[in-house]
Amino acid sequence: MRCPYCGFIEDKVIDSRESKDADSIRRRRECVRCHKRFTTYERLDEIPYMVVKKDGRRENFDRQKVLTGLLHSCQKRKVSVSQMQEIVDAVEAFVVDSPERERSTASVGELIMSRLKEIDTVAYIRFASVYRDFKDVNEFKMELEDLLRSKDPRQRRSSGAPMTHHATQASKTSL
Numbered sequence: 001m002r003c004p005y006c007g008f009i010e011d012k013v014i015d016s017r018e019s020k021d022a023d024s025i026r027r028r029r030e031c032v033r034c035h036k037r038f039t040t041y042e043r044l045d046e047i048p049y050m051v052v053k054k055d056g057r058r059e060n061f062d063r064q065k066v067l068t069g070l071l072h073s074c075q076k077r078k079v080s081v082s083q084m085q086e087i088v089d090a091v092e093a094f095v096v097d098s099p100e101r102e103r104s105t106a107s108v109g110e111l112i113m114s115r116l117k118e119i120d121t122v123a124y125i126r127f128a129s130v131y132r133d134f135k136d137v138n139e140f141k142m143e144l145e146d147l148l149r150s151k152d153p154r155q156r157r158s159s160g161a162p163m164t165h166h167a168t169q170a171s172k173t174s175l
């Protein structure tokens with residue numbers, strides 16, 4: 001804690017006690033450089049972090065909800081729980097980093113999708129089909145084709161070749 005008198009960043013805690021109703025901790029500190037004393041209060045950060053839905057409604061950010069969505073998308077896939085937890089951690093950091101204390105569900109969804117895309121294609125497609133609001137089936141198909149093309153080097157070489165049929169088949173069998 002920066003000393004309010006001389007600005008030095010090191011101090012030692014001389015005394016530390018919880019308030020009567022246990023909602024804060026008071027610490028008496030002494031600056032290591034100028035030896036002046038000052039007090040800090042530590043409180044639980046109780047203001048919730050929010051996610052804003054497309055229609056403008058807000059709800060509390062909920063780690064569990066993110067994990068539940070991931071578990072659903074990753075069912076029977078080779079994605080470990082620790083990999084999912086890493087994504088949840090990244091999402092939480094993203095929300096908490098926001099100066100407004102809130103993020104749109106769309107931006108949260110994009111973050112999750114970009115992570116899933118690197119780990120497991122099927123899980124990514126499952127998640128994307130729920131999360132991203134595809135305007136119609138064609139838009140979803142285009143995304144799928146892009147993905148298949150970028151995953152398969154043979155397809156990349158013959159870029160521009162129509163592969164609608166192939167993509168449709170793949171989505172039917174692997175989802």
Ligand SMILES: [Zn+2]
Pocket residue numbers: 003004005006007008031032033034035036
């Ligand atoms: Zn000082």
